[in-house]
Amino acid sequence: MINIHEQWMLLALSEAMKGLGNTHPNPAVGAVIVRDEQVLGKGFTQPAGGSHAEVQALEQAGDVQGATLYVTLEPCASAGRTPACTSAIIPAGITTVVYASSDPNPNMAGGAKVLEEAGIEVVGGVCKTEADSLNRPFFHYMQTGLPWVIAKAAVSLDGKMATRTQHSQWISGAESRKHSHGVRALCDAIVVGVGTLVHDNPSLTIRDAEPIGKPLLRVVLGKQAPEYFADCKLLSDEAPSRFYVTQDDNNAQAWRNKGMDVIVVNDYAEAFKHLADDGCLQVLLEGGGKLHGVCLEARISNELLLYQAPLLIGGTQAMSFWHGKGVETMQEAVHIANIERQILGDDMLIHGDIVYPS
Secondary structure (H helix, E strand, O other): OOOHHHHHHHHHHHHHHOOOOOOOOOOOOEEEEEEOOEEEEEEEOOOOOOOOHHHHHHHHHOOOOOOEEEEEEOOOOOOOOOOOOHHHHHHHOOOEEEEEEOOOOOOOOOHHHHHHHOOOEEEOOOOHHHHHHHOHHHHHHHHHOOOEEEEEEEEOOOOEOOOOOOOOOOOOOHHHHHHHHHHHHOOOEEEEEHHHHHHHOOOOOOOOOOOOOOOOEEEEEEOOOOOOOOOOHHHOOOOOEEEEEOOOOHHHHHHHHOOOEEEEOOOHHHHHHHHHHOOOOEEEEOOOHHHHHHHHHOOOOOEEEEEEOOOOOOOOOOOEOOOOOOOOOHHHOOEEEEEEEEEEOOEEEEEEEEEOOO
16 A cells, blocks of 8 residues: 555656656656645656756745655756756745655755755655656666667567568568557667668658657668668658768768768767767667677667567578577576566567676
8 A cells, every 4th residue: 555655756757757758868757746635736857958847846836835845856956957956945945855766967966965954854765666767768877878778679470570681561560560659759869770771761750659859869870881872761851860880981971971970989889878978868779680689799788679470481591680699508698577568469569678697
C-alpha cells in the first residue's frame, strides 16, 4: 500500500512524463504542490532554456504558504540557463520539499542541503526507482559521458535482417513499424551505417507517430563516406543530418560541398560521445548487422528492441543482427535483462537491457 508521499510523487512522475523527449539535454522533471490534501499547482520541465518543473508549479499555484512541494528530481542549487530552483522555492513559503532522485549533475547538485539550511524540511528518495528509470539517459550521460543507445532491429525467426541480396523491406509488419516510430519520437538522434544508407536510402524521419520537441538528428556512421548520390533523402530539410567517418577523403568533401555536416572521429565511441556532448542523450541505433556488431563488441549499445517476425530467410550470406566477430565462449555471451515481450500483429517485440559480461 502506498503512503501519502508516494501518492503525490506518482502524480509528479505523471507530470514529468509530459516532458519526455522534449527537455534534452536536461532531465524530464515533474512537480506538484499540495496543501491540506489539495493540489495547488503542477508543472513539468520545459524545453532547454524554459522554466523548470518547480517554477512552473509555483507560478500556477500562487499562494503556497505552508504547502509541500513534490518533485521528481532534487531541486537544482545553481544557475544554468535559468536561475537555481532553490532560489524560487525558499522565499515562496514552502515548508516541506519531497524529492525522488538525487541530482547526478555535480554542477547543480546540493539543493537539498541549501533548502535544509533555509529551514525547509526535506525528504529524499521517494519513488526513486521509478524516477531514476524515467531519466535513465540523463543519468547514464552523467556517469559515462556517453548517450543511452537503444539497439533496434527487425529480424526473422532465424535472426536475419536481410536476404543475401540485401533486400529487407519489409521484415516486420505495420504494427511493429508504427511502434518503432513511437520510439524514434522519444530519441534525440537516429544512427545507421553507410551500408544502410547506400542500400535503402532511408529518410529516417518520424512518420507514424507525433514528433516531440526538436527534430530528430539523422546520423550515418562508417569508416568512410560513400560516393555522393544526388537523391539521398538525408539531404532534405525535413530534419538535420550528419556523417561521422574515421577517414577523411574526397567522398567526404563531396558531401560537405552539398551541405552535409561531416565530422571525422578516431573511432565509433568518439562519435557517440560527440553526440552526447551535443545534447543527444538518447540515441536509436538502427544500423545494419555490421554496425550493430561493432557497437555490441565495443559495448556501446545499452538497450535492445528486437522486432521478430514469423519468417525464415536462411542463407550464410544473409545479414544477421550481430554480423561481426561475436564471442568465443558462452561465458562471454551478452545477456538481456529485464525482458519484456509484446505481441505486435504477427510479430514479437523483445525488449530489455543489454548486460555485458564482467
